[in-house]
Amino acid sequence: MSHLPPDQRTADRLAGRAPEASTYAPEPGTGDGSLTDDPAGRAPLVLNNRSVHEITEIVCGYAEKSPGRWWLPLFGMTASIAGIGQLMILYLIITGVGVWGLTNQVDWAWDITNFVFWIGIGHAGTLISAILCLFKQQWRTAVNRAAEAMTIFAVICAGIFPGIHVGRAWMAWFLAPLPNSNWIWPNFRSPLLWDVFAVSTYATVSVLFWFMGMIPDLATLRDRADLRLLQNPHQARLPFTPFKPDALRSFIYGFLSLGWRNSSRHWMRYEKAYILLAGLSTPLVLSVHSIVSFDFATSILPGWHTTIFPPYFVAGAVFGGFAMVLLLLIPCRELFPNMKDLLTLRHLENMSKILLVTGMLVGFAYSMEFFIAWYSGNDFEYSVFAFNRALPIWLHEDGAPYWWAYWTMISCNVLSPQLFWVKALRRNPVVIWIVALAVTIGMWFERFVIIVTSLHRAFLPGEWHMFYPTWVDILTFVGSCGIFMTLFLLFLRFLPIFPIAEIKAILPEADPHGHGDQGHGHGHNQAQGPGSGGVGHGESVVDSSDTDSSNEEEGR
Helix, strand or coil, X not given: CCCCCCCXXXXXXXXXXXCCHHHCCCCCXXXXXXXXXXXXXXXXXXXXXXXXHHHHHHHHHHHHCCCCCCHHHHHHHHHHHHHHHHHHHHHHHHHCHHHCCCCCCCCCCHHHHHHHHHHHHCHHHHHHHHHHHHCCCHHHHHCHHHHHHHHHHHHHHHHHHHHHHCCCHHHHHHHCCCCCCCCCCCCCCCHHHHHHHHHHHHHHHHHHHHHHHHHHHHHXXXXXXXXXHHHCCCCCCXXXXXXXXXXXXXXXXXXXXXXXXXXXXXXXXXXXXXXXHHHHHHHHHHHHHHHHHHHHHCCCCCCCCCCCHHHHHHHXXXXXXXXXXXXXXXXXXXXXXXXXXXXXXXXXXXHHHHHHHHHHHHHHXXXXXXHHHHHCCCHHHHHHHHHHHHCECCCCCCCECCHHHHHHHHHHHHHHHHHHHCHHHHCCHHXXXXXXXXXXXXXXXXXXXXXXXXXXXXXXXXXXXXXXXXXXXXXXXXXXXHHHHHHHHHHHHHCCCCCHHHHHHCXXXXXXXXXXXXXXXXXXXXXXXXXXXXXXXXXXXXCCXXXXXXXXXXXX
């Protein structure tokens, strides 16, 4: 069925009188046109009456044209930050973990905080892609590709920290159960080893899921490059290389598209594989962070020894992951031309609602931790929450030195999402971005609070020590942020940001009754995409028309 209500606009479209994209104006009070509250129909998921051809042009244009003057300076800055992080890792390997701020008591601090933080960031991509795909939620098409990429890059950043935390990074292969002459085997009873298997499995499946979804779009980029080579065989070569730009694109995208020819057999195999991977990924979302939480929950340390950790960590991971998706994509809407047509205010509002729900789940977990600490009658457990975390030191002489970290966490994670109860605020991109930034900061502090405040004051007061991060600690984390952003910018520049086939499947043209729309006359030719429910095999991925036709705005 069509996603547009049977109003005058739809009637015009069906009669072939659809307005030109440039003359489209949203109805008053509906924001960009997607914030309609009319119960008679669903909000449009693609704005400006974009045709199938325009969707191809817009998405492929991001990978084929210059992204604008902002990209290269930003890429240089993030690459430099990533380089600093790699220098810190090299310095750590040369000198040892003594350059970190760890003590005998606080032997886990920033490294494991960063590990859990990045693992949490990596969860939203799989959630959006896999779970929303299984539930046939079509609004996922605007954000799933970027969120999946975010997952891969976050897991890469997460994998760095356990690797260097072991001290001798070159011996990290001992984590794998490989036969060796010393008969040294991993301790299979340790949740730290479970982490290795869970995270590596999650990373493998996430990469397969991400790559699988891109194959048709990579084939589209390959075919467009081939077509341009045929139309213009005398292209100038790239500086200092013997390659023509489109020849190089054709080779790389052709290699990655694995011989995709857009046949019905390919589509059938593709949809089956995609759904299978979605079904395989969904339990991994729940299992990976549950296993990460076992690192703490299976210990006897007050503040860690709690059974609420698995659901608490999963909710927190989804919470932080969605915040990072919003943090990345809202600036992209402003920087990339025509992206607002594909990533509408309705998409942002939906994710804001998820932030609100998961934020309340996280707030409930915080309160339950306090309740159980009091209700259990365990003085050590209660002291951790009352005197290690919540009670400010300026209110009580035995107060928590890290009270500022705890209340930063509460302010960012529990209080800031409450703004989304107001409809106008959860529809405002600036407010959403600020809240997403606050949540991202709050989620890092949540891991810091759990790990450091429980360790720095354990059972014996004689062993109490404060943890102070060193410049190596700080720059290593900043460097991991640089690695993440560098990889994400490369993704924005060279790979399709949106799933072209899936977006086409939610256009009005995909409706079998949409004959004659904008003169395309696609009729029963439905665009194809996993989770779309489409059955046909839509328009050719190669369009010989001018590739410059629909990117009206130049990148900034």
